[in-house]
Amino acid sequence: MDIDIAQEKSLRKIVIEPVTRIEGHAKVTILLDEDGSVKQARMHVVEFRGFERFILNRPFWETPVLVQRLCGICPVSHHLAAAKAMDRIVGGEDLTPTAEKIRRLMHYGQVLQSHALHFFHLCSPDLLFGFDADPMVRNVIGVIAGHPHLALQGVMLRKYGQEIIKATAGKKIHGTGAIPGGVNQNLSIKKRDFLLKDLDQMYEWSRDALKIARDYTIERLAELEPFGSFPSNHLSLVGEDGRMDLYDGKFRAVDDEGNRILDQAGGMEYLDHIAEEVRSWSYMKFPFIRSQGPETGWYRVGPLARINTCDFIDTPGAEAARKEFMAVTDGKPNNMTMAYHWARMIELLHSTEKIAELLHDPDLQGEDLVVSGSRREEAVGVLEAPRGTLIHHYKVNRDDQVVMANLIVATTQNNEPMNRAVQRIAEDHLSGKEITEGLLNRIEVVIRAYDPCLSCATHAMGQMPLVVGLVDHEGNLLDEKAKA
């Protein structure tokens, strides 16, 4: 699958670095053969390594807090995945109803705010103004100018999600809500009523956002269908009855036609089913389903995969939307990359509906918060983070120290699909030796559809520029472009 060094010498390279509006730094290299045709696309990620070492030798009960340091974008996902693993370590995986529902509320709050940010402030400029719009307009300033209500809704939905997180996890930056075997607080009536106050508005905005994404996709189906698209496998957790379950469940994977590759595989068995390929040119690994092998076993995760794998969604608005979504492809998996946006908004509505369901559940005010059982030394915690399946694997010694940690994040699992998406765009839109604005825009758009969180690089004041370079087969830089 990889192209070796000898082969590379006969290829020309187009380098795009880094990609804007996604996390961390990424460089896109498009390899051309001697005829000038696209041979392969590579997205290089400068991944900050060593996080696992940061956890080693620390007491296991600190892990749910420590892992939040990994990512400022979705700390709650890491918090909950680690807590789920530590539940098993303390023999407390059968949580009390109060503990599980508090965690679920926290998680749906995270998904709500994450999806809202992505849709309203990161991808909406692409959708509202088109891929070829002036970059000076195709940004959130343009959204504020032309569609101020949407920009405001994005902020307020995001704020609402953060309020849920604050109410359930404690502080934003040192969330401590989930602890091994349960949670450390329930939801008071006062906090519940505070959250209920704005719920109807959030539901209405979620429904409206879903309509925007749905209409956009349906109206441009012919244009979007081939855009960065390709057949692929899809993987997510599903409930025992096949429902979409973002907090818990077991692995299910289907191929591009919907045939099941894997079903009801438990999180503890993940190594039996998922392997990671290392390629010489990338820090980021390439996960694949073992039974399929690295050539064909790679898969997509995230909203699109979750809609494609589940049998149903257990909230009415989202289920109706799922049926409409699946009808577009006659019930088979939807392999359109740009359908991620529609799928993401179905999950936005689903999250709002689940939040409503939970806020009306008196179990949230229960007093039975923590359970424990037989101590274990190894555990895996899995959940569906906003960007896809998240796997935390730990081993703990008898002195309660973490001695092994392995984390597989969603963006890593979407590594091969993102490379494929860029390759498809390059094949369809690259001509000659020049990186046009149109090509650049489309590469950004297609990567952004996955909402990647490429690394958790230390942030710094200042903007991340976009640098585009064109390198020939002898390593000469033919062209270079940069923009803020």
Added chain:
Amino acid sequence: MSEDTKTVLIIGYGNPGRLDDGLGPALADALAESGIPGLTIESNYQLTVEDAAAVAEHDVVVFADASVSGAEPFVFSPLEPESTMSFSSHSVSPGAVLSLARDLFDASTRGYVLGIRGYCFDEFGERLSSRARANLDEALRFLESLLLDKGLHSSTAECIGCDEWKSVSCVERRVHHGSGTQNPGG
């Protein structure tokens, strides 16, 4: 709080698990312990769009962050909304937050940036380097003095900070460097 007293929001941001990148949250924690009245203190890994809503509810906001290459020990500077901002990631800049507060909430919040110089960012670890710690202490003293003197709370103050700072126009000399050193520009 009297009617002419401004409400002040301090947002300390950064990742405490990335060594000196935790300077912003460390400042927020220290200020929270100081018990200075009339303050709203927030800390987070990074700034995001919803911070605009909180900013809009205050008269003054100070964004406190680690500075990778700024002057030592810290830089304190007035902030303008960034009307030409572009999002480079899921996080946003202080100027962009101020701009969102203005454009979405019709707020006229005054903004300042406190950039505390850090040195170690390239590995995981929940500790500040000794030099960053010293810079934090100086920045904290400066900000506490400013707050206690109502330099930020006052509705009439045009300029803020130490005596030297007050003696010049914010427009002419916009950046305050710690230890009384001032630097035009910014």
